[in-house]
Amino acid sequence: MTTIKVIAQEAGVSKATVSLALNDKPGVAPHIRQRILEIAKRLNYQPNASARGLALQKTQTLGVIVPDISGPFYAELVRGVGEESRAHDYYLTLCTTIGRPSRERMYFQLLGEQRVDGIIVVSPRNDEALICQIHAEGFPLVVVDRDIQASDKIVEVIVDNFHGALAGVEHLIGLGHRRIGFINGPPEIQATQDRLRGYQLALREHRITPEDRWICVGDFRKEGGYRCMQELLSIKPPLEAIFTANDLMAIGAIKAIREAGKRVPDDIAIVGFDDIPLAAHFDPSLTTVRQPVARMGAVACRLLLQEINGEEILECKAILQTELIVRASSGTQEGGD
Amino acid sequence: MTTIKVIAQEAGVSKATVSLALNDKPGVAPHIRQRILEIAKRLNYQPNASARGLALQKTQTLGVIVPDISGPFYAELVRGVGEESRAHDYYLTLCTTIGRPSRERMYFQLLGEQRVDGIIVVSPRNDEALICQIHAEGFPLVVVDRDIQASDKIVEVIVDNFHGALAGVEHLIGLGHRRIGFINGPPEIQATQDRLRGYQLALREHRITPEDRWICVGDFRKEGGYRCMQELLSIKPPLEAIFTANDLMAIGAIKAIREAGKRVPDDIAIVGFDDIPLAAHFDPSLTTVRQPVARMGAVACRLLLQEINGEEILECKAILQTELIVRASSGTQEGGD
């Protein structure tokens, strides 16, 4: 392993000069610099990251903390972060927390051991206090897909879930449906609360009073959508349409509908949320509220780098907009009879 | 940031003693050790990773190099690696290479800068020479989903693609189909070659001579499956069944079939490869050759750690088996008329 010391000997100069030359800093005679660079290249020199990190107190590495990485949403998010971090010559350390007893340790380890220069937290569960504490200790930190109520100084990248849901449900209403069910995610997750509000407002504005039993609590997975739909199918008179808080649950719901011998969208119209890559290829293709997931990751990364570099961040909250993507699963005409 | 030095002062001992105590090494009086541990806990001490890495020449970090991370296959693979590495207290640095002009630099940077203790390479494209070179330089390295022909000393985790494809196609033959098309991946990828051989042998063993035009080169994405299927649909007399080299292309193919006004599996039976999470929820549910993707990642990780720890690795090639998962898309009876 070539070190700066070897190069110094080879070039007949000191380590300091080599360091200056290699880092493009002034104070080295052109021909010396030239020679040093040549030797470095010839010897395939690469600076030792630990040594550099120790001296500079920087690692050129970011951490991203997500519950899981299988599943289209988080995978795409991490992709966005990864692309952006690479573009800025940062490495990415991936931490998945699901199934881990104390994810708290992971935040602290990454930052406390100074393994990373900052972290992006995509953790929808309730540990506001912890996040605030980390932030209070001065660690660069960006939160994605979640609004930390306790502090307005923590940088956040969030999606306008409220208006997204509003648009999704209004689309269904516009198609003539009035009895519209809602398969939501777990209530402790913030995005689900916002989507619920959007759902409720949409109905209310059209003088529809949703019954409690129209709303079912899912898990953001296919299985939850399936189970919820089975429950919702038992409602009499039957619901005409379902809004689901993500596409995966929409897919589960469609399966349940099919198994009950009904058709989508003819008997029941469906609108999902996310626009996962397969949404367009599903049968029927999914009408859904698209989130700019990769962009969220990229924005989070860029904001984190600003924070790391000590740049002033003008707005702590980056709010990205959703977009309604109309496809087949919602139907084009009135669905009910 | 608490350091070992602070603790030493606080406890009235030397840094060396603190280091010994904190690392559970012998040579420290019990009551001293006790006090050191208490202070460390109180001050929330965490060792600086760079300093430790520099001294120990180890980073407790692995690198995983994949083309992309969106897409169910690589996401699941990385998940497997991540779970396993966490279980062994290793961090994971994620490198995606797609769209990157010189992914070569990334291998070298990660290892050359000694940012990681070893890497898992999941890179189906042709850079055998590079991989061999890295291995020759003594860097711990495990290759996944690919057999490096040039060396039999490189540790590899591969799937029995040949028998997987064989089983998939034989399943179709068993259902009475004889005119079976094949939508494959790019030819320069090894897995596709093996699957092609499996496809060919299955037909040959049943005295079916596949025509060249039955085979179409896709891209492992939905789009490629869609495009290929459009081509295959023009064949007269029509094909009765299609084997696709992955589920994503199967999904694209099904879309093309539907748009042509035909039904799956009634008009054309389909068998995919991978068993992605959504395969069971697709309509029709996908018959497919399952790969133990997460396990591949976990095995690769474990082998890499063995290599890092200097343990003898008895078999360089871990070959995992596939499993045929029969669902609806292949039909249960003779499909054609």
Added chain:
DNA sequence: GTGAAAGCGCTAACAC
């Protein structure tokens, strides 16, 4: 313009 020296935080060999 260049080199010597100190220091980043930790570990490990060797005295005491």
Added chain:
DNA sequence: GTGTTAGCGCTTTCAC
């Protein structure tokens, strides 16, 4: 048992 010392590879004053 414990402390002293050197060193991991790099950066960065500060003399020269």
